[in-house]
Amino acid sequence: MVDGALRAVRADPDLHLLLVGPAEAAGALIDALDPAQRARVAVRPVRSVVRMADHPVAARSDSTVRAAVHAVRDGIADALVSAGSTGATVTAVALGLGRWPDVRRPALVATLPAVAGPVVLLDVGGSLEPRPATLTRHAVLGAAYAAVAHAVGTPRVGLLSVGTEAGKGDRARRLADPVLAAAPLPCGARYVGLVEGYDVSLGTRADVVVTDGFTGNVLLKAIEGAYAMAGGPPPGGGAPRAAALLGVAGTVVVCHGAARADDVASGIALAAHLWRRRAADQVRALLDGAGAGDPEESTDRTTDTEVPTS
Amino acid sequence: MVDGALRAVRADPDLHLLLVGPAEAAGALIDALDPAQRARVAVRPVRSVVRMADHPVAARSDSTVRAAVHAVRDGIADALVSAGSTGATVTAVALGLGRWPDVRRPALVATLPAVAGPVVLLDVGGSLEPRPATLTRHAVLGAAYAAVAHAVGTPRVGLLSVGTEAGKGDRARRLADPVLAAAPLPCGARYVGLVEGYDVSLGTRADVVVTDGFTGNVLLKAIEGAYAMAGGPPPGGGAPRAAALLGVAGTVVVCHGAARADDVASGIALAAHLWRRRAADQVRALLDGAGAGDPEESTDRTTDTEVPTS
Numbered sequence: 001m002v003d004g005a006l007r008a009v010r011a012d013p014d015l016h017l018l019l020v021g022p023a024e025a026a027g028a029l030i031d032a033l034d035p036a037q038r039a040r041v042a043v044r045p046v047r048s049v050v051r052m053a054d055h056p057v058a059a060r061s062d063s064t065v066r067a068a069v070h071a072v073r074d075g076i077a078d079a080l081v082s083a084g085s086t087g088a089t090v091t092a093v094a095l096g097l098g099r100w101p102d103v104r105r106p107a108l109v110a111t112l113p114a115v116a117g118p119v120v121l122l123d124v125g126g127s128l129e130p131r132p133a134t135l136t137r138h139a140v141l142g143a144a145y146a147a148v149a150h151a152v153g154t155p156r157v158g159l160l161s162v163g164t165e166a167g168k169g170d171r172a173r174r175l176a177d178p179v180l181a182a183a184p185l186p187c188g189a190r191y192v193g194l195v196e197g198y199d200v201s202l203g204t205r206a207d208v209v210v211t212d213g214f215t216g217n218v219l220l221k222a223i224e225g226a227y228a229m230a231g232g233p234p235p236g237g238g239a240p241r242a243a244a245l246l247g248v249a250g251t252v253v254v255c256h257g258a259a260r261a262d263d264v265a266s267g268i269a270l271a272a273h274l275w276r277r278r279a280a281d282q283v284r285a286l287l288d289g290a291g292a293g294d295p296e297e298s299t300d301r302t303t304d305t306e307v308p309t310s
Numbered sequence: 311m312v313d314g315a316l317r318a319v320r321a322d323p324d325l326h327l328l329l330v331g332p333a334e335a336a337g338a339l340i341d342a343l344d345p346a347q348r349a350r351v352a353v354r355p356v357r358s359v360v361r362m363a364d365h366p367v368a369a370r371s372d373s374t375v376r377a378a379v380h381a382v383r384d385g386i387a388d389a390l391v392s393a394g395s396t397g398a399t400v401t402a403v404a405l406g407l408g409r410w411p412d413v414r415r416p417a418l419v420a421t422l423p424a425v426a427g428p429v430v431l432l433d434v435g436g437s438l439e440p441r442p443a444t445l446t447r448h449a450v451l452g453a454a455y456a457a458v459a460h461a462v463g464t465p466r467v468g469l470l471s472v473g474t475e476a477g478k479g480d481r482a483r484r485l486a487d488p489v490l491a492a493a494p495l496p497c498g499a500r501y502v503g504l505v506e507g508y509d510v511s512l513g514t515r516a517d518v519v520v521t522d523g524f525t526g527n528v529l530l531k532a533i534e535g536a537y538a539m540a541g542g543p544p545p546g547g548g549a550p551r552a553a554a555l556l557g558v559a560g561t562v563v564v565c566h567g568a569a570r571a572d573d574v575a576s577g578i579a580l581a582a583h584l585w586r587r588r589a590a591d592q593v594r595a596l597l598d599g600a601g602a603g604d605p606e607e608s609t610d611r612t613t614d615t616e617v618p619t620s
Contacts, residue, residue, distance in 0.1 A: 100416075114539070125472055128480040162435055163567070170438040170524045197531025201539050214480045215525050217472040219532050221507025226533045226549075227422070229511050230540035257473070290537040 001083055002029045004208060004264025007296035008272075009037055011265065015272055018077050020044045020068040039174050044071065069096035079251035079271040083243075083259040086125050089252070090245065097250040100284055105130060106247035107138045108213065108254060109145055110220055113236035114203025120146045120155075121200055121209050124243050132176040135159065135210055136183045141246045142208040143189035144286035148279045149244070150198050154188035158195030158206030160215060168194055170213065178212070186286040201226075242267030242275060251275045311393055312339045314574025318582075319347055321575065323580055328387050330354045330378040334613035354381065375399050379406035389561035389581040391552075393569040396435050399562070400555065407560040410594055415440060416557035417448045418523065418564060420530055423546035424513025430456045430465075431510055431519050434526035434553050442486040444465050445469065445520050446493045451556045452518040454596035459554070460590045464498035468516030470525060478504055482522065490520070496596040504577030511536075543555055552577030554584060556593060561585045 002019065006029055009017050019026050023045040024212045026072035030041055048065045065084055069079040069092045082089040088108060099106060107126040112119045115191040120144045127134055139157050146152040161169035161178055166177065174192070180191050192206055201223055211219070233239070241256035241263035251274050274280065312329065314338055319327050329336050333355040340351055346521045347412035356377045367385070375394055379402045381387040392399040399449065400416060409416060415437040422429045432452045437444055449467050456462040469490055483504070492499050502516055511533055521529070534549035551566035551573035561584050565577040584590065 039465055073432075128472070160528055162438070162524060170522075173524075195535075197528040198535035198538075200532050201535030211528075212480075214472060214483075218470055218507040218525055219529060220522075222510050222529050222533050223507075223536045225508035225511030226536035227540055229544045230537055230542070231544065232540070234539045258559065 001259070001261075001264055001290070003024050004261035005268060006030070006037075006041070006261070007261055007265040008268035009033070009040055010270060012024070012269065015268070016040045016042075017268070018042050018044055018068075018071055020046055020071065021064045044068075057123075063088070064294070065092045066096065069093055073097055074179045079253070079275045081253045081255060081264070081267050081271050083257065083264055083267070085257070086254050089254050090126055093248050093250065093252050097248050097252075098288065099248050102167070102287065103141070103247035104136060105134045105137070106245050107141050108216075108243040109142060109246050110216070110240045110243040111150060111278060112200065112220075112239060113234065114157045114201065116203050117152065118146070118150045119203040119207060119208065119209060120150065120152075121211070121216055121220065123211065123213035123216050124220050128212060128214045129142055130172075130212050132172070132179040133174075135212070136179050137152070137247075139180055139183060139191070139208065139210045140185060140287060141283065142210060143184045144283040145244070145246060146208050146285070147187035147278070148190070148277060148282045149274060154190065155185075155207040156192045157185060157189050157200060157208040157210065158192050160200065160209050160211035160219075161194040161196065164194050164196060164205075166193065175276045230243060240266070242270050243274060244270065246280075249280070251280050269293035283297065311569070311571075311574055312336045314569070314571035315578060316340070316343060316351070316573055317348075317575040319343070319350055322579065322582060325578070326352075327578070328352050328378075328381055329372045330356055330381065331359045332357055337457060349422050354378075354449055373398070373402070375402045376406065376413060379403055382562075383407055389563070389567060389585045390506070391563045391574070391577045391581050393565035393574055393577070395567070396564050399564050400436055403558050403560065403562050407558050407562075410597065412597065413447060413451070413557035415418045415444045415447070416555050417451050418526075418553040419452060419556050420526070420550045421460060421542065422510065422513070422530075422533070422549060422555040424511065426513050427517065428460045428461065429510060429513040429517060429519060429520070430460065431526055431530065432461075432556070433521065433523040434536065435523045436529050436555070438524045440482075440522050442482070442489040445482075445486045445522070446489050447557075449490055449493060449501070449518065450495055450597060451593065452520060452591040453495045453497055453590070455554070455556060456518050457497035457499070458587060458592040458596070459584060464500065464514065465495075465517040466502045467495060467499050467518040468502050468509060469519065470506040470510065470519050470521035470529075471506065474504050474506060474515075476503065478557035542584045550576070552580050554580065554589075556590075559590070561590050 026043050046064045068080050072080050107123045108126040109122040110124045120142050143155045146155040161173045195205045227233040227238045245252040253267045253271040336353050355556040356374045378390050382390050417433040418436040419432040420434045430452050455467045456465040471483045505515045537548045555562040563577045563581040
C-alpha cells in the first residue's frame with residue numbers, strides 16, 4: 001500500500017499525499033524518498049484497521065478509513081483512496097461526507113479498456129441487489145461519468161443480460177429494461193437495450209454497462225483472471241483494480257482488496273484525475289438536469305454494503 | 311451449423327450424424343463429402359425453426375428441436391446438439407425426454423480450461439434465479455460431472471460470490487452458503503466455500519464453481535470477450551461455446567447461439583465424448599447416492615427458461 005502510494009508521488013510532481021494508518025508501516029519507505037518528494041508526503045497515525053471480515057459498521061469506530069474520511073471532510077485532503085473493505089469504505093464515506101440527496105445507493109464504477117474506447121461498468125460491488133430505480137439512477141450516473149471522466153460523447157448505455165432480445169434475463173432485468181428505456185439520460189446518452197458479457201470486455205455495443213453490484217464484481221474479477229490466463233492484459237490495459245465511488249459528496253476511489261503497489265498507484269492517479277476534472281461536481285450537476293431520483297429506490301433490499309442513514 | 315457438423319464427421323470416423331432442419335441447407339455441403347463419410351450423414355427435413363426471440367414454448371410445436379428430441383426419444387439418435395434458443399432446447403428436452411425425478415431445474419454446464427485443470431461452471435443460463443436448494447442440487451451435479459466427464463478426483467466445489475469471507479454476497483449467496491456446507495457431495499467432493507470471479511478463469515481454488523444461470527452466462531461471455539481482447543485464447547483453449555445439459559434423461563449439448571463452425575464441431579465432439587463415457591447415466595447414478603433433492607427446489611421462481619411440467 002505504502003509502496004504504491006510513494007510510486008504515485010514520484011510519478012506526479014503535483015501530488016501531495018496524506019498517509020493514514022500505522023506510522024511504522026510508512027517510515028522506512030518515506031526515508032527512501034528524496035527531500036523534495038518527502039515534503040509532499042505526510043502521515044496521520046491511526047492504529048485501528050477495519051479488516052475484510054469485519055462488518056462494515058466497524059468503520060464507524062476510530063479506524064483508518066474513518067480518519068481518512070475526516071481529513072477530506074475537514075479540507076485537509078481533496079480525495080480519498082482506500083484498498084480496504086469496500087463495504088466499510090462506502091459506509092464511512094456516506095456517513096462522513098454524505099450522499100447526494102437523490103442517490104440512495106452510491107455506485108462503484110470501473111472503467112475497462114475495450115476495442116473502440118473505454119467501457120464504464122457499474123455497479124461493481126456497492127449495491128448487490130438493486131431495484132430498477134437504482135439501476136436507472138446508476139445508468140444516469142454512468143452516462144455522466146463516461147462523459148466527464150472519459151470524454152465519451154453521447155454515451156451508449158446498455159443493461160447487462162443473458163441475451164440482447166427484449167425479455168431476455170431474470171426478473172430484475174425484465175423489470176428494469178422498460179424503466180431504463182423511458183428514463184431521461186444526460187450528455188445526449190441513449191439507452192441501447194440489453195447487452196451481453198462480451199460487450200463488457202469488447203465494448204462494441206455500449207460505452208456504459210449497467211448491472212447489479214454482484215454481477216459487476218464477479219465479472220470484473222473473471223475478466224482479470226482471463227487476462228492472467230491469456231498471458232497478460234491487452235495492449236490498452238487490463239481490468240482495472242480501482243473503482244470510483246459515485247453518488248457521495250467527495251472524490252473517492254476504492255482499490256481492489258488484493259491491490260499490489262501498481263494498483264494502489266493507479267487508484268491514486270485516478271483520484272487525482274477525477275479531482276482535477278472536478279468530476280464529482282460535474283456529474284452531480286448533470287444529475288440535477290436528468291431529474292430527481294425515483295422514490296422507489298429507497299425501498300431497495302438491505303445488503304452487506306447497506307449505507308445506514310443514522 | 312452444417313459446416314461445423316460435417317467437420318465433426320470428418321474428425322471422428324465413428325460418428326454418425328442426423329441433421330435435423332431445412333433439407334436445402336445441407337445438400338451442397340453433404341455432396342462435398344467423400345462417399346464413406348456421406349454414408350454416415352442423414353438428413354431429417356424440418357422447416358419450422360424456433361427463433362431466438364420466440365418464447366420457449368414455441369418449441370412445443372413442430373420445430374427442428376422438437377424433431378431432434380423425438381429422434382433421441384425413439385432411439386434413432388444417441389445424443390442431441392442444438393445451437394438454437396437455449397430456453398426452447400431445455401423446454402423441448404424436458405418435455406420430450408423427461409427430467410430426472412429429483413432435478414426440477416436442469417443445469418447447463420460449461421467446462422473452462424484453467425491453470426491446474428478444467429473448471430466446471432454451472433449454471434450458465436438454464437436457471438436464472440435458483441433457490442439455495444437448486445444451487446445445492448447443481449453443486450452435486452457439477453461434482454459428479456467433473457468426476458465423470460473430466461476425471462477430476464475429489465472435486466473442490468465453490469460458490470461464486472464477491473469475496474471469500476463467510477457472509478460475503480447477496481441474499482441468495484448468504485442463504486446458499488450454509489446449505490451447501492451441509493450438503494453431502496458425491497465422488498469425495500468437498501465444499502470449499504465462497505470463491506470469486508478469478509477462480510472461474512484461473513481454477514486455483516475450485517474445480518466446480520456453482521452460480522445462478524444469469525451470472526454464469528454473463529461471466530462465460532465476458533471471459534470469451536476478454537480472450538478476444540487479449541489477442542486469442544490461452545494455449546489450453548478459450549471459453550467453451552458449448553455446454554452440457556444435466557438433469558435430463560439423455561445426452562444433450564447446447565451450443566452458443568452465435569456458434570461458428572468450429573463451435574458446432576466441438577459441441578458435437580462433446581456430445582460424443584459424454585455419450586461414450588455414459589456420462590448422463592453415471593452422473594444420474596451418483597446423484598442417487600447423494601440423496602434425494604430438496605422439495606424446496608420446486609418453489610423456484612418462474613423464469614424464461616422454466617420447464618413446464620405439463
